[in-house]
Amino acid sequence: MKTTDLVIIGGGPAGMSAAVAAYESGVKDILILERDSSLGGILQQCIHNGFGLHKFSEELTGPEYAARYEARVKELKIPYKLNTMVLEINQNKEVTAINSEEGIFTIQAKAIILAMGCRERPKGALNISGTRPSGIFTAGTAQKFVNMMGYMPGKSVVILGSGDIGLIMARRMTLEGAKVKAVCELMPYSGGLERNIEQCLRDFDIPLKLSCTVAEIHGKDRLEGVTIANVDKNRCIIPETKEYIECDTLLLSCGLIPENELTKACGINIDRITNGADVDQNRETSVEGIFACGNVLHVHDLVDNVSEEAETAGKGAAEYILNRKNKSASIRVKTDGKVRYCVPQRITDIGDTTLFFRVSDIYKDVKIIVKDGEKEIFSRKKQKVAPGEMESIMLKGDILTEVDSGEITVGLEKLQ
């Protein structure tokens, strides 16, 4: 069997950034496996601006951002295989993949980094009643048709869900001459970034209907229209508010699901909230030597955060391969419900540690607090937090040393 020190699954921003970081930390025998015909991941179809503000302090398009990492991967001569899909990994760190040239092959790795990204939630999961015509796509599929293939999947459009891809596609379709009639969001707030609501909807007078959903689908061959309706507090449709909108296309932007089939089949522990692996501060999963980063770990809104997280994982994997340290601590990171999830979920080595988390609702004038049992060990005021924007806090190593319950809880408290 072929052996490689580090196998990275997925050549999107996470995979590339992890590869570069591992290389710079001293691991030279790396292989990136990517099923697409080029590196870059989902960024290849994000031809809009807005990437890289944090990382490069300039506004790049998705392909430009990806190209910077691709250039670095090539400069360091890190090997990668395209059109190669990983079919299976196991706890012995054997990676089985398939491509046209080599057929099915298995590689024995010392460490693996999972960077498979995520996929969009399809219509079936939403249980919308009605017929099953053509013309219903996830926003990302529509983005691929428009930006990669050069085709228009529709002319008059309703969008369900106000995730970022949906917002960006509202603008894109409008610029291509389509009429976007409404963006309906089930929740009382948008799950997208504020700047996208401003630049993609308001600037084009596209109505954002909150607490609103698609109740029924109409049409035989191609979509002919949808019935939309408002929902009550329990997200049940209010029948009196039903309204018919004629349209030939329904785009869905109802959330992203980390692509963890390989992870689950390998028996790696999954966090039920993030739908990604349960990891420590190095992004090491419950299986030693297997790391995860990027959208496969939890859904990020900014690619800059993906790159940063991937660097952490890349360094962690390098450390694992070159000089494995014993774990010096075991602290569980819990959340209070208002904070929905937190990554990492475990701290196994004391040092300055950044926690990334999302809240479950919009909260104003709050204090982010971290508790060790009843003892408050960290707090920070915040004017507003929203589910659409990932938050982070840094806990100093000397604070973590003091933790004696083996568990900390990240939460929110209302400011008096």
Next chain:
Amino acid sequence: MYDIAIIGAGVTGAMIARKLSAYNLKICVLEKEEDVSMGASMANSGIVHAGFDAVSGTLKAKLNVKGSEMMPQIASELGVPYKNNGSLVVGKGSDDFQTIKELYERGIKNGVKNLQLITSREDLLRIEPNINDDFDCGLYAPTGAIVCPYTLTIQAIGNAMDNGTELKLGFEVKKISCDNGIYSIVSDKETVQAKYVINAAGLFADEIARMAGDDSFKITPRKGEYMLLDKECSSLVTTTVFAVPTKMGKGILVTPTTHGNIILGPTSVDIEDKDNKATTQEGFDIISKQAKERVKNVPFGKTITSFCGLRAVGDTGDFIINSNLPRFINVAAIESPGLSASPAIAEYVADMLADMGIKMTQKADYDPYRKPYNYFTKLTNEEKNELIAKDPDYGKIICRCETVTKGEIKDAMLRNPKPTSIDGIKRRTRASMGRCQGGFCYPHIIEIISEMLNIPYENVTKFGGESFINLGKIKEDV
């Protein structure tokens, strides 16, 4: 001129065509849709019923039991997914047990083998650990099975075509006349002539019969809605779990499919419109309520799609297989257990034809076998590598959820009956049938269809007609 024209390419028409293709007869199958198996044969529970349910003495009972017995061999000849998973009726309390005993006795009368009465919760749990707490009795039918209904239909038609049968798709029968013993069957596009006609038009069989002058029966549609769960949930149940039947019907069943998903349904609602296949909120509510009653922790959040099938309900309570006009056979009101019965229905119809005096001599070169679809994942790694070495497209995964290769899709497009749409490819290869429901692979499947059929990218449809995926090019390209 054909010896026999079969109207309708559902499982009934398909199995009849396959049966008759073994004889030296010139046969054509006429189907109004752009593919076969687009009616009830596409959207049903896929159960090969053991046969304890049908009223003893009816054609339904007789053909059900016989058809179920024939199914394993036919499925294996045709490379159709089939699994003998067993059926389990679950009940609680003495009223339920009374009904279950009646089912048991009826089953024995119908000739169902190895039926077992279950009288304790422990025995129930041994078969199906996720049955809800208060259930304490049941009927276990080890001969109950599941089959993939549309693959069966596609493969039966394909096998008939391999053996010389012709298939005309997009042929909607509008008029039938008979002159000098020859039937003329007319669509907008063309007219087909045949000596014998077999009416297997499902929901529309009454209208077809009426076109020919037979007004003896009426078909009404009865809706059945379903929810399909992700393969991740496959351990929920292994047998087909039925409710104790009531006056209201058989209730919602919970069953695995041959592909490892879990299916919940069907509802049962009489409707007027034979084209109304819309799912409803009420349907979802009934399905979730009833499924929950019997099975613990049904993960509704893992629903990947929902759909609806229409039963062709006749006015006699039984299958209507008869002939009221010379050389014209109705095979109508084939509601459940029509799928299970289909192999036996085909034999029954062949016997009727023989009785009518048609000359049936066996073809010397008749071949009953078909290569399966969706075969790649089932091969050993050595076999996979051999295929990839021969055709590198087998190393290219198009559908990541179901691991379908470009090689399989191309192969499916070259085999009869040839698919021309995304859904046609989906039913054959399972590409786009997994958890992302095509989000990832649509753009690639369209590319393959466009390439193989040599049609523009934007002309590719989801299921024929006006079901286009793209409506034009973007501005820059205009």
